[in-house]
Amino acid sequence: MRLVHIATLSAVAGVTVAKPRPHVHRHAHGVAQRAAQPDKVVYAPVTIETVVKYVLDGHDISVDDVRSGLANGTLEWGPDGNLSVSAKAPAALATSTPAPASPSQTAKPEPKGQPSEVKPKPEDKPKELAPDPAPKPSNSDQPSQVDTTPHTADQLVDGNGHCASCDKEFPNGKIPCSQFPYGYGALPINQEGLGGWSGIQDPQYRGGDGFDDITTTVSGSCKDGSCCKPGCYCSYGCPNPYLKLSFPKKQGRTGQTVGGLFCNDQGMLEMADGSIGKTMCGPGSSSMTVKVQNKLKKSVSICRTDYPGTESMTFPLTVGPGETGFLASPNQSKYFFWNGGATSAHYYVNKQGVSEAEGCTWGKEGEARGNWAPAIFGTSFDDRNSHMGYSSLKQNELNRAVPLDYSITFTGDGxxxxxxxxxxxxxxxxxxxxxxxxxxxxxxxTAATKSGGTLTLILHDD
Known part of the structure; x- marks a missing residue:
């Protein structure tokens, strides 16, 4: 005989993308109360009852039969901790097959007898009645074991441009919003001072026509990440050549974009409802490869925009002298659409020697870094019409007076x-x-790349 615990629920609630375009950046300072989401699922807590059942040879028996059997010797404890018919007993304990319980009966508790109330005769010396050990949580109940050690972009991506941790499915509802989700490919953006998040957005207006009055948490205002609260979209970086896959279906009604994981009403992270995959990060187009080779004497930081999201230029690729790195280039038909048009990956190209922390964040006029960097690069693959990749380079319209201090040449087959x-x-x-x-x-x-081709940006002196 075995003891069975049954948990029952008694209540349930139920583009032309080749040419980079300037982004309009809106910053709302401070934190305001969020409006209700009329079109969101509301998760309500459920009431759980625990039902204790006694089973012998596949049939339910009452607590009174258990007590009687232990008392008269017809039942005994086996070496495995289960009750069985005693070998010394003259006959097996008679049991009857119970009628199938209706749904309403299943939700009711069994008789009030509890295992701790069983008191056998001293001479029988049975073991203390106890429930079976709780089953180990399955993979669906908790996140699988992952390496939660923070890694740099170089550590996340191998020499072939593959990010192994980026392939891990994100466990919705298992990680608290106050904790950056290391181990699933996301690249912590530490220079923003948001606990690894690249940006935190909280739309105050959430109507059927889109988001508006979007509050963006000020950089450096919560280094522990505690600003990622219920109702917020908490954005994250992905190492090149990978792209962020989580963003909501609904976007800004006046052209703003929103992206990142959603912090639900229970304070747990989940992929947003417009996500284009089950992982936080996904590879760019497999039809073209984009690389950067540095032949200079100093490092160069090239910074991708957090898009859709805060549109800050915070996702870094830093290539040192003699090094080669990858850039992400999305398929036009499979990535984010803005106002019905396909979009490209958008990069700010800094001068040589500008550090990642200085170049991959908001800059100021006259500093020639960040959003004021001298040049802009954009790239995507047209998998809908021409089946060609398109990559562009131009002077930053915010900073026409300051040129790059090195040359760039596009090379490659096709x-x-x-x-x-x-x-x-x-x-x-x-x-x-x-x-x-x-x-x-x-x-x-603008240069075109044939399907299967590799475009390499060579950074060099004249």
Whole structure:
């Protein structure tokens, strides 16, 4: 005979993307009360009853039969901790097959007798009646074992551009919002001072026509990450060449974007309802590869925008002298759409020697870093029409007066109309056609990459 615990629920609640475009950045300071989400699922706590049942040879028996059997010797404790028919007994304990219980009967507790109330005769010396050990939680009950050690982008991605931890499915509702979800490929953005988050957004207006009055937590205001609270979208970085996959279906009604994991009403993290995968990060297009090779004497930090999200240029790729790194390039049909149009990955290209912490965050006019970096690079793969990759380079329209202090040349097999920037003449070129920035400050160059091709940006001196 075995003892069975049954938990029953008594209540349940139920584009043209080749040319990089400037993003409008809106910052709302402070924290305000969030409005209700009329179209969100409300999770209500449930009441749980515990039902104790005694089973012998597959049939239920009453607590009185258990007591009687222990008292008269017809039942005894086996070496495995279960009750069984005593070998010394003259006959087996008679049992009857109970009628199937209706749903309403199943929810009712069994007779009030509890295991601790069983008091056998002293001479029988049975073991203390106790419930079976609680079953170990399954993988669906708790996150699988992951390495929660913080890693840099170089540690997350191998030499082939693969991020093993990025392949791990995110465990919705298992990680508290106050804890950055290490171990699932996400890259902590420490320079933002938000506990690893790249941005935290809390829309005050959540109507059917979109979000508005979006409060964005000020950088540096909660280094422990405690600002990621119920109702907020907590954004995160993904190491190149991977892209963020979690963002809500609903976006800003006046063009703002929102992205990241959602902190639900129980204070637990989950993938947002518009997510395009079950993992936090996913690889860019498999139809083209984009690399950066540094032939300079100093490191260069190239910073991708948190998009959709705060649109801050916080996702870093830093390549040291002699190093090569990857950049993410999305498929146009499979990534985020803005106002019905496909989007590209958007990067700010800093001067050499500008650190990652200084270059991959908001800058100030005159500093020539961050959103004021001299150049902008954009890339995506058109998997809908031309089946070509498109990558562009141009002067940052916020900073037309400050040029890069090195040259950039696009190289690779299957590249048409390769782009370049020449530091010595301050010229951008597309194929053999060149122009000076001072003459055409808003003009950029665009190169096409055939499917299966690799585009490499060579950073070099003239």
């Amino acid at each position: 590249i048409n109309s390769a782009c370049s920037y020449k530091k010595s003449t301050d010229q951008y070129c597309e194929g053999g056609n060149c122009w000076r920035v001072k003459d055409q400050p808003d003009r950029g160059c």
